[in-house]
Amino acid sequence: MNKSSLALSLLGVALLAAFGGYLAGQRHDQGDAALPAASGSPVAETGKAERKLLYYRNPMGLPDTSPTPKKDSMGMDYIAVYEGDEPDGEGAVKVSPARLQTLGVKTARAEMAVLDAAVRAVGRVEINERLIHDVAPRFEGWIERLYVNASGDPVKRGQPLFSVYSPELVSAQKELAIAQSLKLDAPGADPAARQAAQRLAEAARERLANWQMAAPAGQANSRVTFTSPAAGIVLDKKAVEGMRFAPGTAIYRIADLSTVWVIADVYEQDLQRVKVGETAMVDIDAFPGRHFEAKVSYLYPTLNAATRTTPVRLELPNKDGLLRPGMFAHVELATAGQTPRLTVPKSALIDTGERQVVLRVAGEGKFQPQAVKVGRRGQDAVEILEGLEDGAEVVVAANFLIDAESNLKAALSTFTDPQTPPAAKSYSAMGSIVTVDAANSSISLKHEPIPALQWPAMTMDFGLAEPAMAKGLLPGQPVHFSFEDRGNGEFVITGFEKMPAAGHEGH
Secondary structure: OOHHHHHHHHHHHHHHHHHHHHHHHHHHHHHHHOOOOOOOOOOOOOOOOOOOEEEEEOOOOOOOEEOOOOEOOOOOEOEEEEOOOOOOOOOOEEOOHHHHHHHOOEEEEOEEEEOOOOEEEEEEEEEOHHHEEEEOOOOOEEEEEEOOOOOOOEEOOOOEEEEEEOHHHHHHHHHHHHHHHOOOOOOOOOHHHHHHHHHHHHHHHHHHHHOOOOOOOOOOOOOEEEEOOOOEEEEEEOOOOOOEEOOOOOOEEEEOOOEEEEEEEEEHHHHHHOOOOOEEEEEEOOOOOOEEEEEEEEEOOOOEOOOOEEEEEEEEEOOOOOOOOOOEEEEEEOOOOOOEEEEEEHHHOEEOOOOEEEEEEEEOOEEEEEEEEEEEEOOOEEEEEEOOOOOOEEEEEOHHHHHHHOOHHHHHHOOOOOOOOOOOEEEEEEEEEEEEEOOOOEEEEEEOOEHHHOEOOEEEEEEEOOHHHHOOOOOOOEEEEEEEEOOOOOEEEEEEEEOOOHHHOOO
């Protein structure tokens, strides 16, 4: 292939590429123009007229603008702001219909509704500690026979549990019987013997009373049978036939499960809404679809520092015996009632920490930040006490993106008009050049005191308004210079006037 053929081929390829790029650009413009407006607004752009560039704003949200492209102190490019996208004087945010479609903006209306604001917590079923009974003889003895010999067995009140033999018990009973059998009321009986018999009988009765044993009506009983003090189940059994026990040994532990406790862990921010005596609903995983009604009986005075929760005790009847200690429970308490309240979806709220804000729809593509006072928070909605009225339209999706897109922080704090950025303040001073960095358009100067800024004499770096200003400057050369304070610690020299060196004055 000769050189002329090769040149023609390259020219043809270039023309095809240019034509393809033109068609792609046409399709892109048409696609953008055909994008429907977001949030249900029937807005469509009929043309793609070039928008007017207003200014460049600080990428970190600081109230600093520039008429020309620039970078901040971290090297980030300033963001271009076009006509129609800037916040207005009242803090409202304008967003183009195409941008609304891109961000996926959705809105909803504030409405009166019943708020689902119940406090929900998890807990577990536990034994009612007030209904636990220990069977513990107060004397020493041996177990001779067991009538209930397994933990978990149900027992009835008065049902025999075990029988024991105790030499101490038999001795006390016999002493009482002997004292009662003496015939000391006959005439001529010795008064001292009569008093001794009475003291013996009283001592025997007192020992039996301390052991919680009844005095025998007749002959002494060598075997004593213990019965269950309540109806329930045997939680713990230490008895074994033939076992010797000491006074106070808990041989049986019996629990009455007719009433049980549910211990729920409630977060500290919800404690003020939980009151003793309130009704609560309990759901048990073992019985789906069935609800158990309970009452709040006690709020514990301690807080778990690791989970930031406080135990709350609920009591509920268990007549059918369905609830077993250790079961997992879901508790719902402190409901908001059935009174309608003004609510908005939870996603509409922007919580800045110091105050709460919603983005209110102020027109087509226009959003107004509105401070609100929040009441109770529900599962899907929050109560609005002040700041909105029934039917007000607010943004519920992409509100944080609109916040970032429009520099909402600056709009909320000062609502300054960014179209007319404040003029940079100018100053002038005398100094001498230390170093010149033409590549970075900066210079280091040792300047005299500047009273207008309350600066002492010092050496510092300045930016140059134009890179060409560095041409011809030499270290040590005295100059009279003018500079601007453009904010955020940026000082830019706008003019130089070279001064004669001190050694050449008068020549």
